[in-house]
Amino acid sequence: xxxxxxxxxxxxxxxxxxxxxxxxxxxxxxxxxxxxxxxxxxxxxxxxxxxxxxxxxxxxxxxxxxxxxxxxxxxxxxxxxxxxxxxxxxxxxxxxxxxxxxxxxxxxxxxxxxxxxxxxxxxxxxxxxxxxxxxxxxxxxxxxxxxxxxxxxxxxxxxxxxxxxxxxxxxxxxxxxxxxxxxxxxxxxxxxxxxxxxxxxxxxxxxxxxxxxxxxxxxxxxxxxxxxxxxxxxxxxxxxxxxxxxxxxxxxxxxxxxxxxxxxxxxxxxxxxxxxxxxxxxxxxxxxxxxxxxxxxxxxxxxxxxxxxxxxxxxxxxxxxxxxxxxxxxxxxxxxxxxxxxxxxxxxxxxxxxxxxxxxxxxxxxxxxxxxxxxxxxxxxxxxxxxxxxxxxxxxxxxxxxxxxxxxxxxxxxxxxxxxxxxxxxxxxxxxxxxxxxxxxxxxxxxxxxxxxxxxxxxxxxx
Numbered sequence: 001x002x003x004x005x006x007x008x009x010x011x012x013x014x015x016x017x018x019x020x021x022x023x024x025x026x027x028x029x030x031x032x033x034x035x036x037x038x039x040x041x042x043x044x045x046x047x048x049x050x051x052x053x054x055x056x057x058x059x060x061x062x063x064x065x066x067x068x069x070x071x072x073x074x075x076x077x078x079x080x081x082x083x084x085x086x087x088x089x090x091x092x093x094x095x096x097x098x099x100x101x102x103x104x105x106x107x108x109x110x111x112x113x114x115x116x117x118x119x120x121x122x123x124x125x126x127x128x129x130x131x132x133x134x135x136x137x138x139x140x141x142x143x144x145x146x147x148x149x150x151x152x153x154x155x156x157x158x159x160x161x162x163x164x165x166x167x168x169x170x171x172x173x174x175x176x177x178x179x180x181x182x183x184x185x186x187x188x189x190x191x192x193x194x195x196x197x198x199x200x201x202x203x204x205x206x207x208x209x210x211x212x213x214x215x216x217x218x219x220x221x222x223x224x225x226x227x228x229x230x231x232x233x234x235x236x237x238x239x240x241x242x243x244x245x246x247x248x249x250x251x252x253x254x255x256x257x258x259x260x261x262x263x264x265x266x267x268x269x270x271x272x273x274x275x276x277x278x279x280x281x282x283x284x285x286x287x288x289x290x291x292x293x294x295x296x297x298x299x300x301x302x303x304x305x306x307x308x309x310x311x312x313x314x315x316x317x318x319x320x321x322x323x324x325x326x327x328x329x330x331x332x333x334x335x336x337x338x339x340x341x342x343x344x345x346x347x348x349x350x351x352x353x354x355x356x357x358x359x360x361x362x363x364x365x366x367x368x369x370x371x372x373x374x375x376x377x378x379x380x381x382x383x384x385x386x387x388x389x390x391x392x393x394x395x396x397x398x399x400x401x402x403x404x405x406x407x408x409x410x411x412x413x414x415x416x417x418x419x420x421x422x423x424x425x426x427x428x429x430x431x432x433x434x435x436x437x438x439x440x441x442x443x444x445x446x447x448x449x450x451x452x453x454x455x456x457x458x459x460x461x462x463x
Contacts, residue, residue, distance in 0.1 A: 006033065006040060007026065007030065009040075009044070010026065010029050010030065010044060011026065013044055013045075013048060014029075014048070014061070017048050017051075017052065018059055019051070019059055019060075020059060020060045021061055021066075022060065022061065022062045022063065024062060024063030025061040025062050025063050025065065025066045027063065028063050028066040028067045028070055029044075029047060029066055029070075031070070032047060032066075032073070032074070033047075035074065036237065036240070036241065039237060039240050039241075042233055042236060042237050042240070043237055045233055046073065046233050046234050046237055047066075047069065047070070049234075050072070050073060051065075051066070051069050054069060092239075092242070092246070092380055092381050093288070093289060093333065093378065093379075094228055094378070094379045094380075095335060095370050095372050095376060095377070095378050096226065096227040096228060096376065096377040096378070096379065097353070097372050097373045097376060098372075098373040098374075098375055098376055098377070099350065099352065099373055100227065101226070101227035101377065102115055102225065102227055103115065103116040103120070104116065104223065104225060106135070106138050106139055106142060108138055108141075108142070111142065113220070113223055115223075133185060136187060137187055140187050140208050143208065143211055143216075144189070144208050144209070146211065146219070147209050147211070149209070176204045176205075177204070177205055177206065177402060178204065178205070178206030178207070178405060178408065179206075179404065179405050179407075179408040179409055180206065180207050180404065180405075180416070181399075181400045181404055181416055182205075182400060182402045183396060183400055183401060184399065184401065186207075187207075187208065188205045188206065188207060188208075189205065189207065189208050189209075190202045190204070190205040191203055191204045192204070210429070210430045211430070212430050212431050213430065213431045213432060214431060226377060226379065226384045227377060228377070228379035228384065236382060239381040239382050240381070240382050242381055243380070243381035243382055243383065243451065244452060245452075246381070246451065246452050247452050248288075249287075249288045249380075249451055249452060250285075250287040250288060250289075250449065250450050251287065251288065251289040251290075251291060251448065251449045251450075251451065252276070252280065252287045252289070252290045252291070252446065252447075252448050253291040253293070253387070253446060253447045253449065254273075254276070254290070254291070254292050254293065254437060254440040254446040255293040255294075255339075255389060255436075255437050255438065255439060255440060255446075256293070256294070256295055256339070256439040256440050256441045256442060257269070257273065257292045257293070257294070257296060257441060258295065258296065258297060258298045258441040259296050259297070259311060259314035259318065269441050270314075270317065270318075270321070272441075272444055273318070273321065273440075275461060276446065276461070277321065277322070277325050277328060278325070281325040281327055281328050286327050286328050286331050286332050287328075287332055287448070288331070288332060288333065289332065289333050289334075289378075290328075290332055290333070290334045290335070291335045291337065291387055292334065292335070293337045293338075293339060293374075293387065293437075294337065294338045294339025294340075294341070294342040294374075294389055295338075295339030295340065295341045295342055295389075296311065296315075296338075296339065296342055296354075297311060297341065297342065298441070299341070300341040301341060301343040301344075302341075305343075308343065308357070308358065311343075311358055312357060312358050312359075312361065313361075315358055315359050315361060315362040316361035316362055316365070318362060319361065319362035319363075319364070319365030319366050319369075320365060322334065322365070322366055323365050323366065329366070333368055333369075333370065334366060334368070334369045334370065335369075335370045335371075335378070335387075336353075336354060336370065336372070337372060337373075337374050337376055337387055337389055338351050338353065338354050338373075338374050338389070339374065339389045340389065340390055340391060342354065343355050343358060349374075349375075350373045350374060350375060351373060351374040352373055353371040353372055353373055354371050359371055374388065374389050374390075375388035375389075380451050381451070383451050393416070393422045394422075396416055422436065422438075423436075423438060424436055424437065424438040424445050424447065424458045424460075425458075426456040426458060433449075433454050433456060435447055435449070435456045435458070437458075438458075438460070443460065444460050444461035444462075445458070445459070445460045446459050446460070447459065
């Protein structure tokens with residue numbers, strides 16, 4: 001954002017609040033915003049909120065009035081020491097299990113979200129499946145109505161004179177598709193012509209357009225969809241500043257960490273894991289978080305699986321291995337996420353954490369280890385991260401009703417965000433960093449993520 005644009009935005013926002021800025025007051029406000037690059041809007045809202053609380057003699061603000069508030073805010077921000085234990089990476093990290101996240105419902109009449117506070121049963125009823133698709137449709141529909149191409153023009157303007165499109169729920173033939181996997185129960189957006197006989201002739205169909213994350217957050221402010229708790233603008237600003245100072249924090253993500261195969265292959269798998277830990281133990285600053293995702297066995301843990309005691313023993317050996325790396329053991333956290341074929345209930349989502357029988361010996365050795373659901377959510381300062389272990393590419397290809405279009409891309413990864421045993425990949429999509437760490441036991445691949453810069457390092461052990 002250029003300096004001229006920032007000046008205009010500051011003046012406009014102050015004017016909307018009923019204030020007029022003198023030149024010295026404007027300079028004080030701009031100086032304050034310079035401390036919070038990439039977070040100017042949040043800082044400006046905080047400044048305005050604090051000025052509103054002041055007992056002012058006039059709506060015309062001079063430099064002294066703004067400087068007084070600025071100094072208070074800067075003192076509060078610098079009072080937070082990012083090196084103190086209270087705001088260390090451990091306390092900044094919060095894991096949110098899928099079974100405890102808030103549940104929100106959308107009211108299409110009032111066009112608002114409300115939190116469901118009733119008790120949820122473990123097993124759903126027959127009506128719940130229909131409700132699932134109904135809720136999915138309503139969520140997509142309310143987001144679609146905010147898109148500039150689908151919002152109706154005001155004052156009954158002619159549709160042909162605007163860039164918007166008319167929405168209808170009728171669908172018939174199909175001529176062209178966009179990129180993506182179209183499977184059963186997919187909600188699509190179709191472009192076409194409504195004929196005089198009532199049939200909707202489709203020219204193109206695709207997925208509803210994505211909404212930028214920042215736009216969604218600004219519209220749904222005050223609602224805790226993620227489960228990390230609602231924070232004030234001031235708290236968010238402080239955490240954003242601390243996040244940028246957390247330059248040494250790094251998350252290491254490994255998927256398919258097999259610990260039960262054959263005796264020979266188990267030793268090789270554990271050796272590879274030991275090499276990774278040895279490498280990070282030797283760094284000046286060790287990673288703040290290791291994420292180990294299943295499957296933890298090379299074959300499904302079903303009724304024909306008779307090696308649960310062996311798997312329990314391997315988890316104990318893993319605890320001993322971690323403890324043998326003193327710096328990692330003391331300074332790093334370990335998060336374990338089950339895979340689709342690990343021990344647990346039937347193949348449903350979300351999957352609960354690994355059973356206590358398998359992990360209790362590891363927990364005795366590593367009391368700080370975290371065992372969560374699949375998928376699970378992690379909040380690190382202001383960042384919201386989702387870890388999901390599923391063989392999505394295989395399942396989507398198998399269930400696809402229409403072959404994916406190759407006009408926009410031939411890369412299957414760009415048709416869907418993956419978290420499975422397919423090849424490594426990383427990219428950004430509508431402001432979101434997406435990556436697949438690969439299969440560690442198959443080819444030694446894994447990934448490292450730096451929250452401060454949102455950079456992903458795709459790594460692999462030498463074969």
